[in-house]
């Protein structure tokens with residue numbers, strides 16, 4: 699018989715408990731969450747994944763997306779038996795984000811998981827881009843991420859519980875997004891997404907004492923609203939030439955990664971970046 703030690707808090711074989719189910723770690727049953735950019739490809743699919751996993755979810759996007767958000771919220775509520783509500787907010791506007799904090803607490807009670815995902819790639823985002831293109835990109839992508847992360851961590855800390863923040867970074871945060879012999883127009887976009895990644899890492903260190911985790915996901919090319927109407931079919935093979943898997947990703951392939959980062963399946967993961975890019979980043 700040995701004396702208890704500090705290491706007794708680390709169980710060696712949790713699976714030996716007959717009631718233990720490792721898949722339960724991916725559940726969000728009883729959790730409350732919100733998704734910004736919720737009307738978009740990634741946002742819609744993460745909302746659906748979190749709702750299926752048992753969370754009540756607020757889908758947050760611009761008022762112009764009302765015709766998408768209202769039926770989506772109704773469909774997901776009915777299908778998964780959870781509460782899904784649309785909320786409207788421009789994430790780059792501090793007053794609107796402060797009002798969002800009140801709406802989230804009113805509608806959900808609290809927030810345990812947040813997908814901080816709203817983003818734009820503004821046309822003309824190249825080396826000679828006008829100031830307005832730079833500013834709009836930084837305002838929505840980076841300042842918007844800061845503002846929504848602030849209200850999230852404040853709700854969690856005020857309510858005395860931990861949680862998980864997942865930020866959408868991008869493959870463009872890590873390289874110049876090389877297509878057909880040169881960089882894509884992602885000058886401010888890449889800078890904003892690199893900033894998001896570093897901000898997520900900072901928050902991981904600062905918020906760990908409160909039980910709050912903070913991670914980023916970096917999608918590669920995913921067929922969604924960000925490309926619809928902006929690229930021709932011939933672009934598919936050109937864009938996927940440097941991707942080892944030679945295809946775009948699907949929105950659901952990002953949603954599974956975000957479910958992992960939001961749920962207790964990743965309970966020892968914080969301050970990381972999960973590349974979901976078909977291998978693009980290996981070169």
Ligand SMILES: NC(=O)c1ccc[n+]([C@@H]2O[C@H](COP(=O)([O-])OP(=O)(O)OC[C@H]3O[C@@H](n4cnc5c(N)ncnc54)[C@H](O)[C@@H]3O)[C@@H](O)[C@H]2O)c1
Pocket residue numbers: 734735736737738739740741758759760763787788789790815816817818819838842866867868869916917918919920921922923924925
């Ligand atoms: N699709 C890809 O290949 C890809 C790759 C890497 C990163 N991303 C990032 O993923 C995120 C989601 O993009 P998506 O691919 O789903 O594109 P999308 O265009 O379908 O969705 C983006 C959503 O953000 C919303 N939005 C824009 N400005 C906003 C604002 N000021 N306030 C609130 N909402 C706003 C839009 O209305 C839209 O619904 C973005 O941050 C994007 O940069 C996408």
